[in-house]
Amino acid sequence: MQLTGKQLINGELVAEGTTTFHGYTPHNGKPTATAFYEATDAEIDRAVAAADRAFWTYRKTTGAARAAFLEAIATEILALGIDLIDTAAQESALPTARIEGERGRTVNQLRLFADFIRDGSWVREISSPLQLQKMPNGEPALLRQQQIALGPVAVFGASNFPLAFSVAGGDTVSALAAGCPVVFKAHPAHPATCEMVGRAIQKAAGQTGMPDGVFSMVHGASNRVGERLVQHPAIKAVGFTGSFRGGKALYDLAVRRAEPIPVYAEMGSTNPVFFLPGALAGQTDQLAAQFAASVTQGVGQFCTNPGLFVASAAATDFTNELARQLSAMPVGTMLTAGIQQAYSHGITHLRTIANTRQPTPWTGGTAQPHLLLTSVDNALQHPELSEEVFGPSTVGVLAQSKEELLSFARQLTGHLTATIHGTEADLAEYADLIDILTTKVGRLIFNGFPTGVEVNHAMVHGGPFPATTDSRSTSVGTTAIYRFTRPVCFQGFPQ
């Protein structure tokens, strides 16, 4: 595909602006070839106006019609072939196999949502007879509730999943499935991948008879583009995956609008893992190896990366083996120079905190995996030890007793996930821990690892603030659709 660097607005590639920016190749630190145009204010407004017009026809399309659209998107993404894989790998420094896997996940997600909406049962129709109103034939009038689409949605993708959490990712797919047009803010860390996937969506829309404005995409390396998008009166909801700073800034703008709108910002967390005594009694080395793999998967660049764990202070075999495993891991390349620097600064800062041990070597300036150990008391005194440093590191909090472990759990803020490793006997003894963690997270895992968020009907990828701005939702799985709907009821209408 010949890249243009232009906005995709109402079915056309346009560029009125003069400011441009380039993507970046993390492997060699060099800019990519294509110049991308910053969207002008007028272009942003045109994209939203097109979405608003499209809403009036798109919201009334059948589930079957929208399912065909989503399946056509999947087909068009696959038709991009190796070009897409190479482009995404180049822009993200993620290995080809990982990008191929992510494409599979993206395509499967589109098909899962297509199946979910096809027959219309997803609208959760509820019907009740009325006591006060009768139909002309004397029968009680009916009240029928169903979920309907909210309106045009602004979506911001994440840099760490250039396919699955980007242009055709979970936010876009669930909004389109619900009947909401999408205006996508392309991610400046992978603008070429964005253009390719955006044009695939536009092609699919044309093939399946969807209105042109059902999907538009605007580029921008500055915050201005996203800020204007979120503040446009015709935008009715926002989906976002990324940093706390970015998500919270969009939330703050959205709730201060003349008409406040919901913001679903998934902002990551440290996803604490609790290793209970029974788990560490036997298979210590295997568990340390699996945990090290989870910490370093994708160079630690997962929202569900386990950046925090809790174990007994007596579990020195485990922590020693974990240090050995992490020290032996290859040093990866991170998504952007900014992320790389933030990781390096973050670890260098954590190492200055008193009463911590760092059994892994650290030279700084790279994405070297890192382990830091501290006590519960020290962790409670230094909350930054529990805060996310995006990358392949983890902080171990060592408890002297069950009570200390529970006291640490009680003061946790909201996280996407928490994990418990233990035997069934541990579960019984630590029932309070399950109880506490249930109030803190969107997903509680037993004897697994938080990385690897499967897309299915039951998944919750969300959790209490500050993991997200709206704990009542998930950004992964089919129930993500209900972020972009609201109930309406029809009273006394003929069938």
Next chain:
Amino acid sequence: MQLTGKQLINGELVAEGTTTFHGYTPHNGKPTATAFYEATDAEIDRAVAAADRAFWTYRKTTGAARAAFLEAIATEILALGIDLIDTAAQESALPTARIEGERGRTVNQLRLFADFIRDGSWVREISSPLQLQKMPNGEPALLRQQQIALGPVAVFGASNFPLAFSVAGGDTVSALAAGCPVVFKAHPAHPATCEMVGRAIQKAAGQTGMPDGVFSMVHGASNRVGERLVQHPAIKAVGFTGSFRGGKALYDLAVRRAEPIPVYAEMGSTNPVFFLPGALAGQTDQLAAQFAASVTQGVGQFCTNPGLFVASAAATDFTNELARQLSAMPVGTMLTAGIQQAYSHGITHLRTIANTRQPTPWTGGTAQPHLLLTSVDNALQHPELSEEVFGPSTVGVLAQSKEELLSFARQLTGHLTATIHGTEADLAEYADLIDILTTKVGRLIFNGFPTGVEVNHAMVHGGPFPATTDSRSTSVGTTAIYRFTRPVCFQGFPQ
């Protein structure tokens, strides 16, 4: 019942403060006997702390146990007998029969929620097998999603329904049903009614073994009490019914907290009614009489009061008859002196707007029913004609054509309800109107009236901003429970 005027905190009646206020008897303008104590900051904090402690046991009670609690509340409210009816009638100036009806609705609502939560199916459990995680027996691990309680909820009742939208109203009942303790801010317009019902809830909690902190109530005539409540870190959601100014102020506080929380503020609307040509062809007088009854029901003090209607400019028989009916209606007594003044000022102001007709007499200073007529052009030029004046008035917008009618519908903001009166032929011809109104409201009524919100499984009492601060919810009906829950999923746990 001997009233105390005290806060109800963690099962005890307490009053540490020295500032007091009195209720008000609208019928004679005099204060009521009991002095009510303004809650101190420390009392508010204690009420919330008690709710937070209670949450840890209350959230784990079974649906059956909570159902028994709700049913006991219903029993205890009925046990208050004629005392409660007299007190609420005295504080609200609403007729005894209306208060009796409202008590029936309140009790039935408690029982409906009890039935809804008893068997636990309301938690919407969804189960999916995982591809990446296996159980020890080799079977795929399961992911199980369910809805869980958010945490302590602050509830603010409305003055216009001293029972059904107050202490034991829909917000309290749905929060308690979900497993959330409630701290209720008593309404200063009916503090005695609040104390009676609050103590009935406390008694029911004791009888059914619920923790004392499951329900507390604080009094206050100042905004300080509610503001502190909403800003307390342990409060996790807010339910409110009342004015736009009050609801929006609480929303603004809640979204600016360190941890933002959801606010479900139902702030009323003008609930436009569209009379289509077929409806006005036949039964004009009957329709005018029914509409006049809806406009003046409860002295027009309903959130769903139809303060706006649209008809053909040619429908002079209808508007003449409506004017005659409204002029003949008795002048009622409003809930408070403030509401009475706001109504009088509001109507007096509307009458100064150019290009309007007022075929009903107006002396000002009372709750005299009122009709004001204007053109679509004038209504579009003067948005305040479409804004709520709480009370027994309605503004008729007269359209010259179907296009004019649709253009007026398109510019409507969010409302709780819209209504269409017409024949089935009208419905077919005005399909665009249905389409437009569906995007504007929470409930769309055909050939009925918006007043009389029945409590059942399908009801939506909500709608887009500015009718509410969260269109994704309803404050009436069993689905109101999901305002106070969030999804969590459990991965890989033994059954």
